[in-house]
Amino acid sequence: MVKSGKSGKRADALTASPSHLMHRVLQLALDIYAEEAGPDGPTQRQFAVLEAVSGQPGLTQTDLVRATGIDRSTLADLVTRMTAKGLLEREKSALDARAKAVRLAAAGEAVLIAARPRVEAADRRIMALMPKARREGFIELLSELAGRADAAPDLAKADAKAARKAAKEARxxxxxAEKAELKAEAAARKAGKIKKTKAPVEVEAEPALEPEPSV
Structure with a gap:
């Protein structure tokens, strides 16, 4: 017989953990996506990049980070591999000569068109796990969380900037205050309100007289 105790509390902690639950749901969503996309289809991240570039041709990799939520280093590697496969094309950005604009290649467009109905089927399977009355609210909640995740880096930078500004103002x-205090002391001395104290002069004690010898 299994006794309830610390082990039970640990299990309850998992069922109440947002990070754990979202990880489990994400794994389920990725499994369903992989089943629908098939072995020849793009990965979920590849599809996200293709869809984002299709909607806004000429995006830089920085723009794609914001559009897809994929971290910068992963996205850079992803774009490099997709370019090597002929799915994407890169050229100098018309807005920033230092950046590379990403465009959809003909092969990438073909992959995207073929993948869209499969991705839609995966999405339908995922949403079918939710009661109909809660599906719209579920999507709204996910959108809100994604938006907050996108805004988090900018908010962190703003908070850090505000903290540096506050520290600078405090210094x-x-x-x-120190300057005002020194100025007040100088003014007080000049007005004679504060007199410099002299160090006491030590007076050497006279040596004791030795008693005269008796005759």
Whole structure:
């Protein structure tokens, strides 16, 4: 017989953990996607890149990071491999000479067109796991979470900038207070309100007289 105790509490912690539950749901979604896309179809991330580039030709890799939510290093590797496969094309950006614009190649467009109905089938299977009355709210919640995730880096930078500014202002305030204090002391001395104290002069004690010898 299994006793309820710490092991039970640990299990409850998992069922109440957003990170754990989202990981499980993500794994389920990726499994369903892989089944529908098939071995010859693009991965979920490849599909996201193809769809994003199709909607806005000429995006830079920085733009694609924002559009797909894929981290910068992973995206750079992904775009390189997809370009090597002939799915994407890269050229100098018309807006930024230092950046490379990404466009959909003919092969990439063909892969995207073939993948769209499979991805839609995967999405239908995933949404079928939810009660109809909660599906719309579920999508709205996911969109809100994704939006907050996209905004998190900018918010972190803004918070760090605000903290640096506050620290700088605090240092300025301390220096200003110290300067004002020194100025007040100097003014007080000049007005004779504060007199410099002289160090006490030590007076050497006279040596004791030795008693005269008796005759």
């Amino acid at each position: 300025r305030a301390v220096k200003a």
